[in-house]
Amino acid sequence: MEPPGGIALTMIMVCLTVVTGMLDAVSFLALGHVFTATQTGNLLFLGFGIAGQGGVPVTATVVSIGAFLLGAALGARVESGLARLRRPWFPVALIVEAGVLAAAAAAAWQTGPGPGLPPGRRYAVIALMAMAMGMRNVTAMRVSAPDLTTTVETRAMTALVSGSPVGHDRRLGYGRHLGGRRVASVGAMFVGGLLGAALLGLGTRPMLVIALVAVTIAATAFMVPGLAHRGTTTED
Template structure:
């Protein structure tokens, strides 16, 4: 039962990442704190247009994300375990949950505007840590913050189905598809759901929206502490 729970937990992390990107974009001056590909595009546009404040926000997000990557890599180390979701990985999610909690507290405080740059750095660091931890877990090649990789894998799976249709029925091919193929499709869909939910909530009830990623990642972390660390 442990492996399916790990897969569902990874999908929940995709949901949280989609929400975090929207919260950062709408609440912190149009900066992406989870999707660094998009953030680098925004950085390049800002440089071309000489938009100093946008450049600074994007650079802070990039630096925070890289710092989160480095911290998570140091915490996990290089040792591999049979269970990709090791106790060291779970400790990374504990720190990420704390960062998201701090972000939510400051975000709803009267000082959120004055501390906007700090909020960007904290949120990006949390997502950097999540990205590295998800990569080390290594389920279905899913990245919880980089939608491009997941989408490419889905397209490759679809092409494989079409190429084999000449020799088998569609029904048999769908049955032959691995669970990983379905998981990659769900990862894309759930990330999109996270984006839509966050956009709707942040527009109407922003003070509630910032707590959803905290609850999602915190819930996954608690589950991992009690269920995923026995190997």
């Protein structure tokens, strides 16, 4: 089973982008200035930390990057293997991602909204979240939904401005009505970060935010077959 197309796929990827923002809010604000999805930021943090500037935690950053790469490798193996067998790789990938995030929530059990976990458990939570995001990146790349990577918005922001009447670049989509999807992509990441930060600010424990994300991704996975079938029926 291939992922659904059109508006259904856009809605799914926008939803996944929102929860990505929520996860990075948890990792950065509650686990100690480290990202689990935005690895570009982690690469910079690692450079800052090695240089001894800014008090950036090197160990947490290395754990996140390493776990992210491991998740990407596992995701590629699982998803490509299922695709070769003509199995429904897209919903399975989302379910596995949700399961890894559920494990992260369990590892963060009974913690408050601020940094307070013992180092070992904190690194375990970071690693599990980053592993899930590594898998997600493989999923997003295999889906290849334009402007909807779910974890990086730099290209979408550039395309949004460059392909608009401001930039007027036809090669980047000017005149093709792509602005709505790009706005949705960028806005979803902002909303996710805002929502995650707001929940933590209200005293919600990180484990509950991570668990909410896991449930949302699992629910999305269970919706995929119906959306794909509906899309096929519409095309027929």
